[in-house]
Amino acid sequence: MIDVRNVTKRFGGFYAVDDCSLSVEKGSITGLIGPNGAGKTTLFNIVAGAFSPTSGQILLDGQDVTGLPAHALFGRGLLRTFQIAHEFSHMTVTENLMMVPEHQPGEHLASAWFRPGAVGQRESEVRQKAEEVLDFLKIGHVKNELAGNLSGGQKKLLELGRTMMVDAKVVLLDEIAAGVNRTLLNDLVDNIERLNREFGYTFFVIEHDMDMIARLCDPVIVMASGSVMTQGHIADIQRDEAVIEAYFGG
Ligand code: ADP
Numbered sequence: 001m002i003d004v005r006n007v008t009k010r011f012g013g014f015y016a017v018d019d020c021s022l023s024v025e026k027g028s029i030t031g032l033i034g035p036n037g038a039g040k041t042t043l044f045n046i047v048a049g050a051f052s053p054t055s056g057q058i059l060l061d062g063q064d065v066t067g068l069p070a071h072a073l074f075g076r077g078l079l080r081t082f083q084i085a086h087e088f089s090h091m092t093v094t095e096n097l098m099m100v101p102e103h104q105p106g107e108h109l110a111s112a113w114f115r116p117g118a119v120g121q122r123e124s125e126v127r128q129k130a131e132e133v134l135d136f137l138k139i140g141h142v143k144n145e146l147a148g149n150l151s152g153g154q155k156k157l158l159e160l161g162r163t164m165m166v167d168a169k170v171v172l173l174d175e176i177a178a179g180v181n182r183t184l185l186n187d188l189v190d191n192i193e194r195l196n197r198e199f200g201y202t203f204f205v206i207e208h209d210m211d212m213i214a215r216l217c218d219p220v221i222v223m224a225s226g227s228v229m230t231q232g233h234i235a236d237i238q239r240d241e242a243v244i245e246a247y248f249g250g
Pocket residue numbers: 011014015016034035036037038039040041042043
């Protein structure tokens with residue numbers, strides 16, 4: 001689904017990403033881990049269209065998307081979850097979801113949630129879809145809450161919900177376990193797995209929480225010093241001495 005080919009990103013003389021190649025298979029939940037400064041965030045920014053690489057190529061579903069901005073990638077079904085912006089915190093949960101298609105290009109609302117016969121009532125369709133997304137995520141009970149009043153974990157679920165409003169194909173998740181309590185973390189893991197299984201979403205996940213990685217991701221790619229050190233099943237990765245050295249050595 002995503003092919004990173006010999007990507008380099010230089011900041012001045014410093015190679016944050018250095019001739020990095022990796023693939024995220026369609027239908028997988030692929031993890032990206034590595035010590036601080038390994039280049040994970042920079043690589044994510046490149047894949048998400050926030051930065052252009054200094055050199056190298058990014059392919060999305062076989063098509064060259066190198067240097068395309070985030071909104072163009074969005075139109076091709078690649079999305080990154082973002083924290084709910086300040087101005088959205090004063091809107092209800094349902095309204096937050098309803099804003100997504102209005103404010104993003106490349107929208108395509110035809111989806112599994114639309115019932116036949118509802119066409120032509122755009123706002124009510126979008127509202128209906130928002131409510132079905134909330135029910136899917138099991139946060140329908142907070143639909144009329146202001147987004148700013150949600151707990152950290154509920155906000156993450158809402159962020160995931162935003163990706164469902166636009167029928168994403170690939171979702172980049174950036175440290176979503178941070179600050180989320182265990183119960184909601186379980187809900188988040190369950191929902192990511194259901195989106196993967198039932199809707200065929202591909203996920204590419206940066207995460208520091210190893211428990212979350214172990215539960216969710218296969219394979220796991222390890223980055224160090226700007227390129228891929230190794231990849232495989234988390235159980236093998238955790239026994240890999242070079243990986244342990246990269247994390248704890250030096
Ligand atoms: P990770 O997410 O794995 O911790 P980053 O991608 O954030 O790693 O950073 C990789 C390296 O690139 C770090 O040494 C960081 O200081 C450097 N870096 C990241 N962004 C910039 C930038 N905009 N300008 C200069 N150096 C940067």
